[in-house]
Amino acid sequence: VSFPIPILRLINSKVLFYCHYPDKLLSTQRSSSIMRFYRFFLDTFEELTTGMAQTIVVNSGFTQQVFLDNFPIIGASKSKKSDEVVKQDGLLIASHMPRILYPPINLKVFEKSENYSSQKIEDLLEGKITPGKTHVLTSLNRYERKKNIPLALKAFANFLERTSQKTGKAESEIDATLVVAGGWDPRVEENVGHEKELRQLAKELGITAKMVFLKSISNDQRLMLLENTNVLLYTPENEHFGIVPVEAMHMGCIVMACNSGGPLESVANGETGFLNPPKPDLWGEKIFGLLEASPDPERVKKMQAAAKKRVKDNFVMDVFASNLDKYVQEMQPLSGFNYMAGTILFFMSVAWGVLMSCKVLLFGA
Structure with a gap:
């Protein structure tokens, strides 16, 4: 003010x-x-x-x-x-x-607490993943329409379709899970309504069984989720800055974001993540290329190291x-x-x- x-x-x-x-x-x-x-x-x-x-x-x-x-x-x-x-x-x-x-992140917040280390990620994600094996993709935003969360669902569905075509597996057999997590308040009409819309979209896309919806998770749960996430799908367009991609990069996630707003400055395209137009087919193709088409563990490790260095050099207290x-x-x-x-x-x-x-x-x- x-x-x-x-x-x-x-x-x-x-x-x-x-x-x-x-x-x-x-x-x-x-x-x-x-x-x-x-x-x-x-x-x-x-x-x-x-x-x-x-x-x-x-x-x-x-x-x-x-x-x-x-x-x-x-x-x-x-x-x-x-x-x-x-x-x-x-x-x-x-x-x-x-x-x-x-805006900075406080690195001390990312140190494991007792609660953080005691809860199992399998319990948080309703038994839908096998740690170290399942591809975990996460959307971390408030349940608001302006956050464009449907893009994450459609991109994930496209990724499953491409993977099914390559491997011959049914989409239900592909070891991948999409997590939609974020702020949710039962008193806020948009939060309640948008959650219903997202669940309906998941049903229409046939990916409900491959999804987990988490509402108003604690900070410890948030950190545990990021630690076990392979790819963060950051879907808002023209975000003022967006601290979530910075947190995710520090935790070793590959960030995929829209090529507008703050992520243009926080994410180095091709080095610490990927910046794309908000098109589900393009996002699905990028995810498929990273995780299934030509997986390259060494490249991923280099991107993770570069992401952590970028955060340390630019976005810490x-x-x-x-x-x-x-x-x-x-x-x-x-x-x-x-x-x-x-x-x-x-x-x-x-x-x-x-x-x-x-x-x-x-x-x-």
Whole structure:
């Protein structure tokens, strides 16, 4: 939330603002003229107040471009060089390109706990796998339609079909399992409804017997699942960053993701995983090539090692802290009363009073 920034500017505090995604894009309920009027003020003040931060950082290059596209005032005033520190005594002092600061994972979280090591993966996956033998493919997302989980089911069905054609085995005899796991809340209508849709799709594709649905698993179960996963199927498109592929690479999974959004930066195509258009046939072909058509254990080991190194070099707490410290140290000291900050606060107060008055008149207290 950027609205407190003018207050901090009034007292000449250095402000570093971490934008995970513009709020204006997360608020999509704009069907009525009243809501559009309401959001116009909020969106405008979001941009103006965000631009008053001395340094702006974002969680990926994808978010950086979205930020600049949707904040035209900041975008128009940005420096052409992303690493140039700009000192400016006007309304917008964040006139440089927003810096990229990738979210980290805490490696200590991935150390085995007693609960993690005591539960058997066979029990978690309902006896549908033989550890070290069964190909385990995992989709790890919340049960939400925007996560595009049907892509994983269709790709898995395509993989089974290709494997059946090569080996002559019935699809039911192929030693492979797809796990769909993620956040699920019985109070959230979409979670409940989408789970039913996925189960129905699995039935239509004839893969129900080869699937396991897990809901709201614990962190220990999550780690155990990743440790036993061969291929992570990360299906969301245009994800802001996506921490799951990073966690999976650290755990030795081969990541298959859409060629858009954050995975373009976290996954090295062909080296630590594969980036593809969201086409089930293409995903099925890639999975088949990796696991069945021409399996190459040495190649897999090299990809796993490269994935772990990529995570260690770019996405761990020490790297995050070092880059954050660098950006903070580069911030210039401020002095004197900031009249622009005072002006923005005044107009924000007036606009907020008008909006609240309209709300009371239209909807009551």
